[in-house]
Amino acid sequence: MAKHETPLLDQLESGPWPSFVSDLKQEAESRSKNEKGLDYQIPVDVCEDLLGVLELSFKHGRTHWKHGGIVGVFGYGGGVIGRYCDQPEMFPGVAHFHTMRVNQPAGKFYTAEYLRQICDIWELRGSGITNMHGSTGDIILLGTTTPQLEEIFWTLTHDMNQDLGGSGSNLRTPSDCVGQARCEWACFDTQALCHDLTLEYQDELHRPAFPYKFKFKFDGCPNCCVASIARADISFVGTWRDNIRIDQEAVKAYVGGELPPNGGSHAGRDWGPFDIEKEVIGLCPTNCMWMEGGELKIDDRECTRCMHCINVMPRALRVGEDQGCSMLVGAKAPILDGAQMGSLLVPFIKVEEPYDEIKEVIESIWDYWMEEGKNRERLGELMKRQGFQKLLEMTNIKPVPQHVQEPRHNPYIFWKEDEVEGGFDRDVNEFRKHHLR
Numbered sequence: 001m002a003k004h005e006t007p008l009l010d011q012l013e014s015g016p017w018p019s020f021v022s023d024l025k026q027e028a029e030s031r032s033k034n035e036k037g038l039d040y041q042i043p044v045d046v047c048e049d050l051l052g053v054l055e056l057s058f059k060h061g062r063t064h065w066k067h068g069g070i071v072g073v074f075g076y077g078g079g080v081i082g083r084y085c086d087q088p089e090m091f092p093g094v095a096h097f098h099t100m101r102v103n104q105p106a107g108k109f110y111t112a113e114y115l116r117q118i119c120d121i122w123e124l125r126g127s128g129i130t131n132m133h134g135s136t137g138d139i140i141l142l143g144t145t146t147p148q149l150e151e152i153f154w155t156l157t158h159d160m161n162q163d164l165g166g167s168g169s170n171l172r173t174p175s176d177c178v179g180q181a182r183c184e185w186a187c188f189d190t191q192a193l194c195h196d197l198t199l200e201y202q203d204e205l206h207r208p209a210f211p212y213k214f215k216f217k218f219d220g221c222p223n224c225c226v227a228s229i230a231r232a233d234i235s236f237v238g239t240w241r242d243n244i245r246i247d248q249e250a251v252k253a254y255v256g257g258e259l260p261p262n263g264g265s266h267a268g269r270d271w272g273p274f275d276i277e278k279e280v281i282g283l284c285p286t287n288c289m290w291m292e293g294g295e296l297k298i299d300d301r302e303c304t305r306c307m308h309c310i311n312v313m314p315r316a317l318r319v320g321e322d323q324g325c326s327m328l329v330g331a332k333a334p335i336l337d338g339a340q341m342g343s344l345l346v347p348f349i350k351v352e353e354p355y356d357e358i359k360e361v362i363e364s365i366w367d368y369w370m371e372e373g374k375n376r377e378r379l380g381e382l383m384k385r386q387g388f389q390k391l392l393e394m395t396n397i398k399p400v401p402q403h404v405q406e407p408r409h410n411p412y413i414f415w416k417e418d419e420v421e422g423g424f425d426r427d428v429n430e431f432r433k434h435h436l437r
Contacts, residue, residue: 002028003045004052008059024051027128038124042096042145046127049093050143053085071098071146073153077208079164080149096145097127100152101138101165103198106191107178108133117160125152137175137217138165169376170208174198176218177225185310186220187238187323188351194218196355197362204366211373214366221319222307228331229342233379234362235328240320241348243300244309250316251276251296261312280309324350327361329391330380340380343388345395347402361395368394 002025013019028047031040043049057064068082081099088095102118118139122128127143134140144152156162165173174197177183179190197216198205204214217228220238228235253259254274261274276296281289288302289309296316310317327349328342349357365379368391373382383391392399 002051003048004055006051006055009051009055021051024129031128036123041125041148041151042127042143043093045093046097046143047093047129049085049091050097050127050129053087053091053094056087056090065097068096068098071149073149073164076164076206078167078170078206081167094143097143098146098149100126100141100144100149101134101136101167101173102141102156103163103165103173104133104137104139104175106176106194106198107181109181114160121152121155125155136165136167137173164206166205166213168208169210169212170206170214171201171204171210172213172215173205174216174218175226177220179218179220183220184314185223185238185307185319187240187319188220188236188325190218190220190236190238192353193236193351193355193358196353197359200359210366210370212376212378214369214379222305223311229328230331230339231333232331232342233329234365235331235342236325236351236358237328238323239305239326239348240323242320242322244298244303244320245318246296246298247316247318248295251313252294254313254316259313259315263314276313280312283308324348327358329365330378330383332378332380337381337384340384343380343383344402345391345397347400361397364395365391 006021009021012021024047028045028051030036031044031047034040034044053064064086066084066086068084071082072078072080079101081101083097083099085091085094085097118141119128119130122130122141122144125144125148126141129142131140131142141152153164156164174194176190176194177186179188180186181191194216204210214234215232216234216236217226217232218236219226219228222237222239224230224237228237250259254261255276257273261279276291281291285306285308286302286304288299290297310319325348326344327346329345330340331342332340346361349361351358369379369382372386372394373379377385388403389399392403
């Protein structure tokens with residue numbers, strides 16, 4: 001019989017989808033019977049009490065968790081999120097319920113043996129409950145007690161050559177898409193750059209010294225599979241600076257119905273014959289495409305690399321050959337001032353080892369943010385407060401047209417008197433002379 005009555009949680013098992021409540025009940029039963037014959041290092045009833053405290057939170061309409069303050073492993077300021085229950089007498093199994101973040105490998109490539117080792121550690125020394133993967137990118141190990149933190153950390157680092165991820169006001173665990181390992185559209189090796197920067201900035205990852213959290217995310221192409229443009233302080237988005245490659249014979253095959261659009265992803269549904277004017281050319285955001293003499297033409301000077309045409313006709317169109325990445329800054333999810341998308345800072349940069357140019361940009365941004373940022377102020381909020389022009393000055397990046405979102409709307413760049421030969425007054429007089437007659 002269950003230790004706690006959970007009528008509100010039970011409702012979450014009634015829908016058509018798999019329920020985490022069912023998983024928790026299954027884990028609770030397994031631990032109570034000790035089906036695996038383990039010498040559990042934390043209370044056996046951890047999952048039963050977790051269900052109980054969650055039911056109570058639903059009933060009261062507020063959380064019964066309190067943040068644990070400073071708790072972690074020796075030498076690290078991040079990687080462990082301390083958490084305690086505010087009803088320890090009622091739910092002793094979760095009086096301590098700390099979370100550990102485990103740094104994921106680039107591209108999230110695992111062996112089955114590694115995953116078994118992680119699960120074995122957590123069954124023995126934690127609740128057995130994991131989150132694969134959290135929105136942070138890390139493996140999230142949910143629920144253990146303070147004495148077990150060092151034991152788990154020792155096993156991870158010494159037996160598995162594995163590190164903790166980031167938490168707190170530091171560099172969070174860098175996260176990337178699968179990149180060139182499996183994707184034909186990736187314009188740079190996301191895994192190599194992610195891995196290199198993770199190793200380069202270990203101190204920034206493990207010893208919080210920033211005004212607030214800071215995130216790197218790496219997308220191999222503008223399809224943005226890890227959504228870096230929406231949630232990374234610096235997002236690296238693969239791009240190209242030459243022309244889209246066109247196979248005109250494949251274009252004709254799409255138009256003639258010989259090749260299914262969208263890689264055949266709509267197989268089984270009849271959308272009617274493919275209409276290139278309606279489905280590709282008419283949806284180009286800059287109207288840079290047209291048909292001429294039975295061939296597809298593209299004015300690549302106007303292309304914004306949105307990838308739509310390539311996604312629809314992957315056999316006919318390919319990314320260019322002069323590949324690199326764009327660096328965008330200041331994205332974040334809502335906390336203080338609402339959601340912000342990344343602003344383009346570096347339109348194109350080659351991604352080549354040892355990545356010195358990229359690191360120069362990163363470190364100049366950090367110098368500026370650590371000097372000017374307020375407590376709990378993300379980079380995007382600092383940019384909004386002081387202006388994009390200030391960021392350009394602090395990073396020594398020259399303004400280019402790509403920095404302006406659209407003409408005559410909130411422009412970032414202003415001339416200063418000492419930057420104009422002859423002074424500002426002369427320019428004003430010239431303007432009046434020629435334009436205000």
